[in-house]
Amino acid sequence: MAKSSTENNGGGEKASLTPADWEQEALALIAEKGIAALRVEPLARRLGITKGSFYWHFPGRDELLSKALARWEQQDRQHLRLSLSAGSAPAERLADFVWRTSRQTLTHRIYVALCASPDHPCIGPVLRRVTERRIKYLAAALDELGLPTTEARHRANLMYSSYVGYLQLQAQGLVPDKDEPDFDAYVQHVIETLIEV
Amino acid sequence: MAKSSTENNGGGEKASLTPADWEQEALALIAEKGIAALRVEPLARRLGITKGSFYWHFPGRDELLSKALARWEQQDRQHLRLSLSAGSAPAERLADFVWRTSRQTLTHRIYVALCASPDHPCIGPVLRRVTERRIKYLAAALDELGLPTTEARHRANLMYSSYVGYLQLQAQGLVPDKDEPDFDAYVQHVIETLIEV
DNA sequence: CAGCTTCCATACGGCAGAGTATGGGGTTAC
């Protein structure tokens, strides 16, 4: 699939656009301006093409959105798997997980955009699956850490809530980004407060 | 202002709509379906009227949004003042604040809707002011509680992040609402983890 | 009862985007 018709072109120019290209650009657009900004004609203009191409690859806007979200969910799944395979002690694994996720950017922006439309039929299910998967991972690690089951569940919700909320505050520019000096100190504070009981 | 022309009507029927009515309904619509759903014609239909009325009261859509948000910000300010005037010890005041805010609903839904469009020129400033005010309140209380200044600031950010994030998870239906049994236990867990050091 | 103001209905023009229809250029296959 995605077999380019002319492989002999010199530069990085693509001869034609694959569905994957559309999906990738859709995700980028979502990350930048949110779900509402994902419209066919602007997206086509952004790709330097007309919508005639789009409607050849996709039946409609919703199908593009669904495919793009599926792609995003797949990436997120893989990121979780990577964190899981880091087979150290649960406390360090959790801290490492927090540090690792605090370094992402694109995925975060997309996640925030999706959170803005939790009732959309294309978005809700994906969003719920991703969120639940992540929280389950946290709860399991906290449980393994020694917290009672109920406590672990609550703590997982608290940890994840603070993560999601921080993303929101970042979008408002009210809280340091990962490059600014205070950021690391904050993450350290979070780890001390929520993990190292 | 807003002097009703016919005060002698028997029921709750209003003779004519005031700007305050439009703003209130706008807030309700925002709480239900988000900022993007705030459009003039649907809002007029919702009020059983046509947009001819709207454009008599307001210059345009943005002005309605601004006025409605100003009204909402005013309410939020008042709520903070109420919490501040509860002049007990800082720990109890914080716990009380958490409990109190955990009982709101409409304000929360509006806040979540606003968080979805932090870059909108009408929304951003209001959102930032409200958020900053709340966090400052938390930081002051935590500082008064005895935490070092830096710790207090981080902890305030953490508390507020967890609050915002919880709202997001509620919108996804992944976390108990204030009526469900687990909710109180969770709030208690939050207080124990984040306040009662 | 005029006359004025207030509030709303109706009708209009304009714009942006969703889909659809159709044709055409380029490549591949035979």
Place this chain on the structure above:
DNA sequence: GTAACCCCATACTCTGCCGTATGGAAGCTG
């Protein structure tokens, strides 16, 4: 070479909303 197919451009209709223009039905005012 030519037929078939892939990919895209162009032109079109349709829908939903914005904002405006204008007129009309109420109410107060004198």
